[in-house]
Amino acid sequence: MTGTVVIALERFLPDARRIADALGADVLLYGPDAFRAAFAGYGRIVAVMSAGIAVRGIAPLLTDKWRDPAVVVVGPDLRYAVPVIGGHHGGNDLARELAALGITPVITTATETRGRESVEGIAARTGCDVVNRDSTRAVNAAMLDADVPLYAVTGPGLVVAGPAVSLLVRKGEYVVGVGCRKGIGAAEVTAAVRQALGVAGIAPVEVLVYATTAKKRSETGLIDAVAELGGNLVFLDDGTLNGEEAPSPSRASLIGLAGVAEPAALAISKRKELVLVKQTYGGVTVAIAR
Numbered sequence: 001m002t003g004t005v006v007i008a009l010e011r012f013l014p015d016a017r018r019i020a021d022a023l024g025a026d027v028l029l030y031g032p033d034a035f036r037a038a039f040a041g042y043g044r045i046v047a048v049m050s051a052g053i054a055v056r057g058i059a060p061l062l063t064d065k066w067r068d069p070a071v072v073v074v075g076p077d078l079r080y081a082v083p084v085i086g087g088h089h090g091g092n093d094l095a096r097e098l099a100a101l102g103i104t105p106v107i108t109t110a111t112e113t114r115g116r117e118s119v120e121g122i123a124a125r126t127g128c129d130v131v132n133r134d135s136t137r138a139v140n141a142a143m144l145d146a147d148v149p150l151y152a153v154t155g156p157g158l159v160v161a162g163p164a165v166s167l168l169v170r171k172g173e174y175v176v177g178v179g180c181r182k183g184i185g186a187a188e189v190t191a192a193v194r195q196a197l198g199v200a201g202i203a204p205v206e207v208l209v210y211a212t213t214a215k216k217r218s219e220t221g222l223i224d225a226v227a228e229l230g231g232n233l234v235f236l237d238d239g240t241l242n243g244e245e246a247p248s249p250s251r252a253s254l255i256g257l258a259g260v261a262e263p264a265a266l267a268i269s270k271r272k273e274l275v276l277v278k279q280t281y282g283g284v285t286v287a288i289a290r
């Protein structure tokens with residue numbers, strides 16, 4: 001299975017196969033469950049049909065722009081390719097790829113129509129992901145009116161990002177939530193995280209960020225451990241942590257939190273799925289989400 005699929009009505013299958021050959025994609029015959037199957041298995045979808053059919057097919061499946069696949073509609077006359085969802089998340093690029101077949105991409109995202117980059121575009125260009133995804137709305141809006149400064153912090157360093165500041169880090173699929181006792185040593189944290197990653201079958205390079213409570217900002221052992229692991233550590237405020245469900249009981253209630261490791265992992269994760277529930281290793285708790 002490839003990451004791209006072309007869905008088409010039966011009468012348009014020859015054109016769909018030509019598009020699929022150009023993209024290295026699979027082909028799926030349109031039917032009542034075609035879009036549901038495509039959403040479950042692909043990150044990019046080309047729909048060779050009228051926009052109305054495609055929109056009605058995908059509407060019940062939409063959840064979140066950061067998780068939904070990019071969908072590009074190509075009219076039956078093969079004249080235009082229109083990203084209908086996920087323009088900043090692969091749709092615009094997919095439409096542009098179809099230009100090689102003589103299909104004109106129709107780009108409607110505001111930043112691109114003004115000749116400006118989006119946060120998501122900069123992230124893709126630099127091999128990064130956006131940590132605080134809610135920030136992109138404000139930052140992209142600001143980019144329409146003026147140049148927004150881009151700061152590169154190579155570290156060691158500490159960044160306090162407000163709601164209108166997008167934080168970009170190296171790409172990764174997983175978020176590791178970490179809680180620890182006061183005064184913990186770096187070696188104990190490192191050993192605990194490595195053990196948890198090993199149980200989950202995840203390599204450190206697959207980690208987007210490590211996350212914990214802002215109450216741990218002075219824990220040098222935790223900070224040094226994440227640095228040793230080659231990762232980025234994000235401190236989350238109480239409201240963010242308490243806004244997530246903590247599936248496992250936690251002593252963090254003593255400090256006014258529903259939990260630390262699990263809520264921290266879930267808060268930043270893309271899919272809001274725990275792949276490793278909270279594990280305790282001595283004075284360290286670890287949970288992993290994607």
